[in-house]
Amino acid sequence: xxxxxxxxxxxxxxxxxxxxxxxxxxxxxxxxxxxxxxxxxxxxxxxxxxxxxxxxxxxxxxxxxxxxxxxxxxxxxxxxxxxxxxxxxxxxxxxxxxxxxxxxxxxxxxxxxxxxxxxxxxxxxxxxxxxxxxxxxxxxxxxxxxxxxxxxxxxxxxxxxxxxxxxxxxxxxxxxxxxxxxxxxxxxx
Amino acid sequence: xxxxxxxxxxxxxxxxxxxxxxxxxxxxxxxxxxxxxxxxxxxxxxxxxxxxxxxxxxxxxxxxxxxxxxxxxxxxxxxxxxxxxxxxxxxxxxxxxxxxxxxxxxxxxxxxxxxxxxxxxxxxxxxxxxxxxxxxxxxxxxxxxxxxxxxxxxxxxxxxxxxxxxxxxxxxxxxxxxxxxxxxxxxxxxxxxxxxxxxxxxxxxxxxxxxxxxxxxxxxxxxxxxxxxxxxxxxxxxxxxxxxxxxxxxxxxxxxxxxxxxxxxxxxxxxxxxxxxxxxxxxxxxxxxxxxxxxxxxxxxxxxxxxxxxxxxxxxxxxxxxxxxxxxxxxxxxxxxxxxxxxxxxxxxxxxxxxxxxxxxxxxxxxxxxxxxxxxxxxxxxxxxxxxxxxxxxxxxxxxxxxxxxxxxxxxxxxxxxx
Numbered sequence: 001x002x003x004x005x006x007x008x009x010x011x012x013x014x015x016x017x018x019x020x021x022x023x024x025x026x027x028x029x030x031x032x033x034x035x036x037x038x039x040x041x042x043x044x045x046x047x048x049x050x051x052x053x054x055x056x057x058x059x060x061x062x063x064x065x066x067x068x069x070x071x072x073x074x075x076x077x078x079x080x081x082x083x084x085x086x087x088x089x090x091x092x093x094x095x096x097x098x099x100x101x102x103x104x105x106x107x108x109x110x111x112x113x114x115x116x117x118x119x120x121x122x123x124x125x126x127x128x129x130x131x132x133x134x135x136x137x138x139x140x141x142x143x144x145x146x147x148x149x150x151x152x153x154x155x156x157x158x159x160x161x162x163x164x165x166x167x168x169x170x171x172x173x174x175x176x177x178x179x180x181x182x183x184x185x186x187x188x189x
Numbered sequence: 190x191x192x193x194x195x196x197x198x199x200x201x202x203x204x205x206x207x208x209x210x211x212x213x214x215x216x217x218x219x220x221x222x223x224x225x226x227x228x229x230x231x232x233x234x235x236x237x238x239x240x241x242x243x244x245x246x247x248x249x250x251x252x253x254x255x256x257x258x259x260x261x262x263x264x265x266x267x268x269x270x271x272x273x274x275x276x277x278x279x280x281x282x283x284x285x286x287x288x289x290x291x292x293x294x295x296x297x298x299x300x301x302x303x304x305x306x307x308x309x310x311x312x313x314x315x316x317x318x319x320x321x322x323x324x325x326x327x328x329x330x331x332x333x334x335x336x337x338x339x340x341x342x343x344x345x346x347x348x349x350x351x352x353x354x355x356x357x358x359x360x361x362x363x364x365x366x367x368x369x370x371x372x373x374x375x376x377x378x379x380x381x382x383x384x385x386x387x388x389x390x391x392x393x394x395x396x397x398x399x400x401x402x403x404x405x406x407x408x409x410x411x412x413x414x415x416x417x418x419x420x421x422x423x424x425x426x427x428x429x430x431x432x433x434x435x436x437x438x439x440x441x442x443x444x445x446x447x448x449x450x451x452x453x454x455x456x457x458x459x460x461x462x463x464x465x466x467x468x469x470x471x472x473x474x475x476x477x478x479x480x481x482x483x484x485x486x487x488x489x490x491x492x493x494x495x496x497x498x499x500x501x502x503x504x505x506x507x508x509x510x511x512x513x514x515x516x517x518x519x520x521x522x523x524x525x526x527x528x529x530x531x532x533x534x535x536x537x538x539x540x541x542x543x544x545x546x547x548x549x550x551x552x553x554x555x556x557x558x559x560x561x562x563x564x565x566x567x568x569x570x571x572x573x574x575x576x577x578x579x580x581x582x583x584x585x586x587x588x589x590x591x592x593x594x595x596x597x598x599x600x601x602x603x604x605x606x607x608x
Contacts, residue, residue: 010499010540010542010543010558010582010584011287011288011329011542011584011585012414012457012499012542015372015388015412015414016431016455018370018388019388019411019412019431057283057284057285057602058284058285058303058600058602059285059303081283082283082284085283085284085303085304085305087326088303088305088326088327088346091346091370
């Protein structure tokens with residue numbers, strides 16, 4: 001059983017992924033509360049086995065090719081105690097992906113507050129936002145439209161955004177979200 | 190002139206003569222880089238006596254004693270030498286570790302982390318001595334001021350570097366000026382300066398005492414990710430960059446002294462040997478190169494078959510070069526004469542991200558993504574020991590100066606001390 005994402009590859013690789021990237025390379029930041037499904041989503045994007053995923057203590061990086069773009073996806077752990085460190089990873093982000101567990105009604109407010117805080121950060125100003133309304137396969141999951149309402153997405157004026165219903169464990173809806181990402185790549189300086 | 194004392198330097202082997210000249214106490218370093226377990230002590234003593242007027246017949250016996258001690262230090266290590274066992278596991282940081290370093294005595298070790306702190310550990314007890322906090326982002330690079338080791342320098346993704354006092358844990362100065370992440374920071378050998386390398390394509394030199402910027406080294410066309418002072422004087426500096434070149438700088442002037450170009454992809458590391466006559470460089474183009482620092486030319490290129498070379502290092506005497514490959518193979522080359530391959534270390538199942546020699550040079554230590562670190566006989570290439578137990582990839586490792594302790598850092602957020 002592999003409990004980690006295998007292409008971490010040492011410190012040098014972190015520096016390589018940190019580089020200001022050439023035109024066809026993008027930096028995607030994957031955030032959300034713990035147990036939202038970020039690592040599963042990342043593995044799904046990289047077409048890897050998603051049956052054994054454990055809580056992320058730290059982060060995982062993967063490169064995915066999509067529509068001719070190289071997407072460097074940074075998946076950051078979502079546990080409460082490590083959320084203060086999300087800011088470490090904000091620099092040079094091209095697209096922010098926020099993952100929500102739609103079946104977790106109790107923490108909808110919490111996730112909404114975390115997102116609101118992210119959107120106010122200077123380093124993420126104007127960065128396009130994609131929200132994955134995850135776990136749509138569960139009977140108790142709220143539909144994407146309702147989640148959008150709760151997160152207050154309609155009030156966002158300073159960036160483009162999109163909400164995409166998905167099931168990270170089987171990949172439903174994941175591809176559609178990535179297509180939106182490729183269409184909404186910000187123009188590089 | 191009168192000789193007062195012999196001082197021994199174990200790694201690399203050497204003798205320091207302390208003497209008086211017109212009432213002033215002076216010292217002179219004599220390198221004995223060729224010393225090995227087959228050396229003839231009498232013959233070396235003869236040579237030294239011929240060359241040095243200070244060494245008289247009266248002290249001849251003492252000199253031989255010193256040479257025997259130095260020789261023993263080299264012999265005690267090697268294939269028949271010690272085996273390492275897990276001594277302490279440091280459950281270090283909340284978030285992933287970055288770099289680790291030992292102080293000269295091997296009694297303290299420092300770790301950098303994504304949790305924005307650097308921690309100081311007591312190797313003996315495994316306890317945490319100090320947490321150096323103040324950086325606003327990842328602490329990536331950590332280092333001591335050798336050989337005194339009363340200060341620590343940290344380089345951070347918050348674009349600053351900081352100098353800290355070891356005893357109190359307070360930040361003495363913050364070095365500002367870079368416009369992107371700092372990924373390498375080092376004290377000069379005499380401790381007067383600190384140099385930093387950054388993702389902003391520049392390197393900088395700071396006054397270690399005041400924290401003011403002395404020079405900015407501009408010239409690289411991509412991220413600067415490796416940096417080293419020459420080990421003896423600290424007057425020269427090399428930087429390795431993702432632009433595929435290594436630059437040489439003189440710390441007394443702002444301008445670039447030389448550009449070593451020839452690699453066709455990003456540099457992953459660049460190192461001086463002991464007397465700074467050579468520079469070894471590793472590149473993602475799959476080759477490692479040796480450069481003559483006076484001629485500023487490439488004197489040898491060695492290639493690993495279809496693999497990236499991720500790290501390079503010299504042994505302490507500067508006579509051999511080791512490379513780490515993404516194919517999981519480490520190699521040792523002769524660095525002085527013909528650059529032939531001396532040994533191949535095969536056994537790791539995944540890439541090796543870090544390689545280093547034991548101080549006496551008998552062993553090679555490698556850290557790999559296959560969750561093990563290995564100790565190899567540096568001359569035969571046989572694996573002496575597999576250090577296993579980490580739950581995640583190992584990306585950093587180091588020997589203490591005495592060679593009796595090893596530290597490994599892993600993606601599982603723990604550091605292990607082996608003795």
